[in-house]
Structures are given as structure tokens and as C-alpha cells.
Amino acid sequence: MKILFAGGGSGGHFFPIIAIARELRKIADDEGIVKVEMILYSAALSEIELVLLSREDIRYRWVPAGKIRNYFSLLNFSDSFKTLAGIFKAIWSIFLDIPDVVFSKGGYASFPAVLASRLLSIPVVIHESDTVPGKVNKWAAGFARRIALSFSESAKYFPEGDNVALTGHPIQKSLLHGDKDAAYNIFGFTKELPVIFITGGSQGAEKINDVFLDIAARILEFAQVIHQTGTRNIDGVKKRATVVLDGSPFASRYKPYGFLNEADMRDALAITTIAVSRPGAGSIFSFAACQIPAILIPISESAQDHQRSNAYSYARTGAAHVLEEQNLTGHLLVAEIRRLLENQDKLQNMRESALEFARPDAAQKIAREIINLALEHTQ
Numbered sequence: 001m002k003i004l005f006a007g008g009g010s011g012g013h014f015f016p017i018i019a020i021a022r023e024l025r026k027i028a029d030d031e032g033i034v035k036v037e038m039i040l041y042s043a044a045l046s047e048i049e050l051v052l053l054s055r056e057d058i059r060y061r062w063v064p065a066g067k068i069r070n071y072f073s074l075l076n077f078s079d080s081f082k083t084l085a086g087i088f089k090a091i092w093s094i095f096l097d098i099p100d101v102v103f104s105k106g107g108y109a110s111f112p113a114v115l116a117s118r119l120l121s122i123p124v125v126i127h128e129s130d131t132v133p134g135k136v137n138k139w140a141a142g143f144a145r146r147i148a149l150s151f152s153e154s155a156k157y158f159p160e161g162d163n164v165a166l167t168g169h170p171i172q173k174s175l176l177h178g179d180k181d182a183a184y185n186i187f188g189f190t191k192e193l194p195v196i197f198i199t200g201g202s203q204g205a206e207k208i209n210d211v212f213l214d215i216a217a218r219i220l221e222f223a224q225v226i227h228q229t230g231t232r233n234i235d236g237v238k239k240r241a242t243v244v245l246d247g248s249p250f251a252s253r254y255k256p257y258g259f260l261n262e263a264d265m266r267d268a269l270a271i272t273t274i275a276v277s278r279p280g281a282g283s284i285f286s287f288a289a290c291q292i293p294a295i296l297i298p299i300s301e302s303a304q305d306h307q308r309s310n311a312y313s314y315a316r317t318g319a320a321h322v323l324e325e326q327n328l329t330g331h332l333l334v335a336e337i338r339r340l341l342e343n344q345d346k347l348q349n350m351r352e353s354a355l356e357f358a359r360p361d362a363a364q365k366i367a368r369e370i371i372n373l374a375l376e377h378t379q
Helices: 011-031 047-055 074-097 108-119 135-140 152-157 180-187 206-219 234-244 262-271 281-289 303-315 330-341 344-357 362-378
Strands: 002-006 037-042 059-062 101-104 124-128 146-149 164-166 195-199 224-228 254-257 274-277 294-296 320-322
Touching: 002 011, 002 074, 002 108, 002 362, 011 037, 011 281, 011 362, 037 074, 037 108, 047 059, 074 108, 101 108, 101 135, 101 362, 108 124, 108 135, 124 135, 124 362, 146 152, 146 362, 152 164, 180 262, 195 206, 195 262, 206 224, 206 234, 206 274, 206 330, 234 254, 262 281, 274 281, 274 330, 281 294, 281 303, 281 344, 294 303, 294 330, 303 320, 330 344
Parallel strands: 002 037, 002 101, 037 059, 101 124, 124 146, 146 164, 195 224, 195 274, 224 254, 274 294, 294 320
Antiparallel strands: none
16 A cells, blocks of 8 residues: 655644654554555655654655745746646656555645646545645645545635545644653753743744743743744844843743754643744644643734634634734733733633644544545555
């Protein structure tokens, strides 16, 4: 059995693929399926992603793809040639690989492989992470055999039918099994103070980094902070933190990281009291599964304004509050964090709402459908 993954280009597309791949292997082992071979077709991946693919025994094929922007740019012209080259490479590669099913996370990086699969009559399964779907998934929905959704709000963009299911967003199950006692020791924190997790997602967010650093000394007076800055930003953040926390007796309460690997993220989530984050689907569903109240800060301009839509969709459950980026100030962020920490009943209600929203079995459900389609295809 051979499964082809299409997507990547961001952590929000890459890490769900890893979660599903693990569930595919588990189902195959449980059901005595002799061998499941997995391949990822994507444009450029980071070094971290390449290492993780190797560890998960997922083969990688580089397939170029260009972005389609909603505004005039000369890059649209040059990227069209990347996409065309990617389509030809994907057709030839799929002809050689002969996958039983193609699973697509959407996004520009998935387009060549999905189009090639359509032309070669390979069954396609798509997953939409956001409340507002991207162009590739809306197009692929016309022929996809299965359509999995993270948010119920996105259903209106897809054809009605029994091939559409609300699954939630696939997350790595290991994130649910952190050891609190061990985590406090690993980060050098005390159990007597709350832990605030600041993140802009796997790639970081400069705006959130800057606003936090403006108020870092004030927050560290009453809380401990784990800060995922993004690998590109870590050196600058550390330098500035050294200055703003110079002379602070609480500087040891601040732990900045460029990127938290799976084990570190598991430990961080185990002890987080409140998360301050961009509202990517991966972040939202991870916080929900771990019952972490969240303050979400959507980026001012995102494709189809999906971050803002994601944030308010989740906030309506009661599990999160939203701060608009254009209104974001250090004073406002400190006040919001304090307001939540001083209302334990509110925090508990947010935890309960998060748990009700959570769908920790999303990867398992999607993997099950992929296996079923693959078995049909091989018969």
C-alpha cells in the first residue's frame, strides 16, 4: 500500500501530515497490513521538517510550486512557471510511484500533485484546516473522494454529500501526554506561579514578539513565560530580552526558544496556564485538546482573512478571547492576562469549553478513511 501526501510550506500543513502518517502505521500494524509506504510531494522544506520526515520513514520528492497571489505582482508571472514545472514533474513522479491514495492538505504546494492525481485517476482525500478554505481545496473538492473539515463553518464552501465530514484538525497525540512534574523541572519553573506560553506558531510572529518584549518585565513579576519566537527571530529576541530584563530579579522566569520540538512542546503545553498565540488551526486544536485557555491574536492580513475567522469561531465556544492586532498594545495584553488569571472560575469555564471543542482523534479518523480508500483501490 502506498500513500502520497501533498502539501507543506508551513507547519500548519506539515505537522498534520506527520500525525496522520503515525496513525496510518498504527492501523496497518493493528490490522496486519504488510507494508505502508508513504511519500510527501512538496516544495522546499525546512531542515527540521526534512529530519522529521526521515525519522518517520516518509520519502520526500521535491515538486516545485508557485503561489497565486490576490494582487498584482511580477512574482505571479515567475511562479506560474514553477507551478507548470511542478505539474509535469508530479505527473511523471506519480506515474512512477503509483500511489493508492493521495492525501492533500491544500495550499499552493499541493496543487501540482493533486492535479496530476486527477489526471491519472488516483483517489484524492483533502483536509481543510481553516474556517475559510483556500483556492486549491475549493477546486479539489469537485473530485475529491473524501473531504475532511476542521471547522463546521467551512462546510458551506463545499458540495453537500456523505463524503464530507467534520473531523477536526490532526494533532500529534504525544502532545496530550506531558508530565507536569517533569516539565516544571525541565523549564526550571515553580508550581507556585502561572505559566504563559507566547507563540506565533512554528514560524513565529514578530508583532507578538515585539509587544511581549515591551511588557516582559511587568509580566514576569507575576508569571513565568515560555516564548516560541520562530527560528528566524530567536537571536534578535534574546538580545533585546537581555536589555529589557537587565537588572530584573525575575529574568530567570523567561525561557525563549526559536522552535519547540515535539517533546518540548508536549512539556510546555502540560504546564501552560494561558496561551497567547496566532489562531492557526494547529495551535487552536492543540490548545483545545490540552484544555488551555487562549488569547488569540489574528494577523491583520492573511489569505481569505482565515486567521481572524478561525479566532472568532473558536472564541464563540468560550475557550478563547480575541485581541485584534491593529489594537494590540503591551498595556492591553498585560491587562487581559491579569484579568483572566484573577478569575479562576472564568479560566475553568474556558478549559471546559476547550475540552468540549477538542477532537483529538482527528488524525485517526482521517487515517482510517485513507486506508479504506487504499484497500478499495487495490482490489
